[in-house]
Amino acid sequence: MAAECPSRDVLRRLTGRWGMLVLVVLADGPHRFSALRKRIGGVSERMLAQTLQGLEGDGMVKRHDFHTVPPHVEYALTPLGVEAAERVHALLGWIEGALPRIAENWADA
Numbered sequence: 001m002a003a004e005c006p007s008r009d010v011l012r013r014l015t016g017r018w019g020m021l022v023l024v025v026l027a028d029g030p031h032r033f034s035a036l037r038k039r040i041g042g043v044s045e046r047m048l049a050q051t052l053q054g055l056e057g058d059g060m061v062k063r064h065d066f067h068t069v070p071p072h073v074e075y076a077l078t079p080l081g082v083e084a085a086e087r088v089h090a091l092l093g094w095i096e097g098a099l100p101r102i103a104e105n106w107a108d109a
């Protein structure tokens with residue numbers, strides 16, 4: 001709970017709007033950048049690149065450059081990323097299932 005704890009940065013990257021969605025999509029297998037962007041509606045190229053870099057820096061995502069022309073790069077989950085994706089998927093599943101009950105409170109807000 002300490003303000004200076006490095007876990008806060010990891011938490012921010014994992015639970016941020018795009019981080020969770022990237023983990024869930026990559027749980028289906030490796031994806032190219034453009035395929036990720038198509039699967040995750042509304043994410044800008046810049047935000048997706050930043051999200052991938054952050055998750056790669058934390059050891060959740062592995063970037064594989066095939067060194068071809070034109071460039072071919074794929075992103076995949078590492079074993080650590082698979083563990084995180086399983087937990088994120090459970091939370092997203094709960095959110096989707098509870099959404100009608102959650103939405104009932106929006107009218108009151």
